[in-house]
Amino acid sequence: MDGSHITGGAATAPFYLPQGDECDVFAAAAAHRLPVLLKGPTGCGKTRFVAHMAAKLGRPLYTVACHDDLSAADLIGRYLLKGGETVWVDGPLTRAVREGAICYLDEVVEARKDVTVVLHPLTDDRRILPIDRTGEELEAHPDFLLVASYNPGYQNILKTLKPSTRQRFIGVEFTFPRPEHEIPVVARESGLAEERVKPLVRLANKLRAMKGQDLEEGVSTRLVVYAATLIAGGMGVDRAIRTAMIEPLSDDADVKAGLRDLVTAVFG
Ligand SMILES: Nc1ncnc2c1ncn2[C@@H]1O[C@H](COP(=O)(O)OP(=O)(O)OP(=O)(O)O)[C@@H](O)[C@H]1O
């Protein structure tokens, strides 16, 4: 298994509230066949955005979660034994290239070097995918679009993209939504009334301000949605915040105590 999955078709687009001009930029990139790199912290809406745009543009979406074991063959395809015969089976990237789909490489910095090598001829004006094993050289379908995402926040010098790779993409930066966006997003995702979401978002922004001091990453919109979902389901606010907005951030008892003080400051 290559760990990819395909979504899309005629279904209505998943809910995504634009933060700025990112939908227009993405649509322009798709129209001009320019690869797109989405940068931003965990849980800020990158994956949701791609799912939304794929549905809006009516293109199938192949998502591949990259990891350090993912090989070029996982993306391109391989010969498999089927009933005594060896048959070639396309990987998700090859399928997307043939069909004119969007291929979304999530956490692309995790991918091995041989993967980035494969991407190069596909992400410049050649738009070709050489398949060494079959001798084929595939020309990308006009609607094929490569999208990649990564989180520049993880302080790992070894895991940045080479300039020759990153300069093949246009870049779109994601940050946590401003309160006037995050409140309706969390309310809609969780079913909790906006009035009750407001203090959660206020707390989230206080927690985010601690990034770099005690915390590696600020609390994500995803976690705020979790907390609001638990509260909407009847859990007490204190417990929901502890389990969804504090425990996931740190294992350090002192840090967690400091975070709980912030909760008291916001909720009294
Ligand atoms: N602008 C938005 N519109 C709608 N939902 C949003 C938006 N921003 C964040 N969300 C919510 O936040 C959740 C997390 O977003 P998502 O999974 O897209 O994050 P991500 O940036 O892909 O994170 P990761 O880097 O960890 O994969 C979504 O499931 C959705 O509920």
Ligand SMILES: [Mg+2]
């Ligand atoms: Mg994601």
